Amino acid sequence: MPANNYEYFLLLPHIVLSVGIVLSILIEIFTKKGKEILPWVSSIIFLFVGVYSLLTLDKNFLIFGGTVEVGGKAAIFNFIFNIAALLTVLTSIDYIKKYEIFYSEYYILIQSSVLGMMVMSMAHDIIVIFMGLELMSICFYVLAGLNRKRLSNNEAALKYFLLGSFATGFIVYGIALIYGITGATSIQNIFENFIQYSNNILFIVGMLLLLIGFSFKIAAVPFHMWVPDVYQGAATSVTGLMSTAGKAAAFSVLIIVLGSNLTYSSPIAFRNYFSIIALLSTLIGSIIAISQNNLKRMLAYSSIAHAGYMAIGLAAGNKYSFAGIVFYLAAYVFMNIGAFTIISIIEGKDETRLTLDSYAGLYKKNPFLAAMMSLFMFALAGIPPMAGFFGKYYVFFGAIQADLTWLAIIGVLSSVISVYFYLRVIVYIYFMNETEKFDIEKSLGGNLAISLTGLLVLFFGIFPDTFMNLITNFIK
């Protein structure tokens, strides 16, 4: 336990981000050029917080009476969230003008949602988890429907809002039952006597309601109904953030909850629940994605499948598979945001040019975008030496160590299915003739984001050990 004043230095990322949100609101109020300044202010904040978190990895403490963890795992997740937000902001600079959501609120909401995610990943108390979750979710509801004149945005926001708060209802009632049986909201107090409580039916119902609520948030089958509609209807840059950082935040909570279970009691609790979730998500996500022609919708179903692969790691429930999930989440952030950035550059006004036909013959128009799209598709399909391969490898290896070989085989099978629809995009780009003529807009921020993600995907794929060692050293 550090000395009292030291706590505030470790909380610096959260303080900087909170002050940044207030500052951004003031910039918007008092300057006329807020919309042009705010992306750069947000980028600087996200870059600082991401790098600072990476530098404080080794200072791992529980502070504020054990309700909050700083450093260690929380810092790794802070890095993932902030890099995802930084890439999203770079993508957005040109995109939100095209999408007619050129408001300063856009950046302020992204900052607030990232603060919510950071609170979730640092939480060791159910109250803190709940507040972080709601801060993130409410910002996402608004972001999904930011263009209020556009019907697709309205529909996405309404579906996300109704199903998201439905899930919140489950989570709150589950927490109420857990609190009633244990008399505490601290994760440590709940899980120290887990075996004793697990004889109580109300406690098990509470835990299941909590897990069902979070299964909604990670977009796992059978709680995935909202995913394709919301991901297709929301602005592409917002979808990129929701599908990567939002999923990572929900997984960070599941890792805290199940990881504490691992520390204090039996690791195999809830294994059946997550095995079924993983089985359904991987297969259904991959199979339905085959029939999709719209790229955003295809990536939405692929995101369901990826949630399934990560849920295999939760089912395995050992230290190695949890580290694998964190690696997978980082890799998924880079490759998915890269893919969504390319979609946002190619997308025309009024949500045109989102189908596969628009990608036919792309390599003649823009060889750079074509090559990077192929890179991200290979990475998502899990072909070495891209980052996606090692994410899957670590998770499946953890499953085999935990005697869940059948689940690992299902995972490999569904990756094989998913290769079909990922590689179809590449076939369209390189082997089809151009069907529609259009000019691709120049986007400096977008190209910067694509280059960064491309480099990171390759770096994580070629040197997976550097990041994996960091994770295994500091995850508990």
Added chain:
Amino acid sequence: MLSIPMEYYLVLSALMFTVGVAGVLIRRNAIVVFMSIELMLNSANLTFVTFSSYLGNSIGQIFVFFVMTVAAAEAAVGLAIIIAIFRNKLSVNIDEINIFKW
């Protein structure tokens, strides 16, 4: 003061929660669905207060304040979304909000 057994409160809140879930699944008006969600949150609040009172610790009551705050924020955002969709479609029936399929 504690003459009513705890189970009565718990059964009542469980019933409220069930009514809320059923309302979300069955009703077709977006505002009624939203009201059903609020009912779910309030049933959780009742459970919190019951347990807090019978366990004799105040964490449950503190949590209720957090839940109420969040519910208020959700109501502000949710009603705004419903108004936005009503302006475009002149309807809040969720069966008619169906431009995305498959």
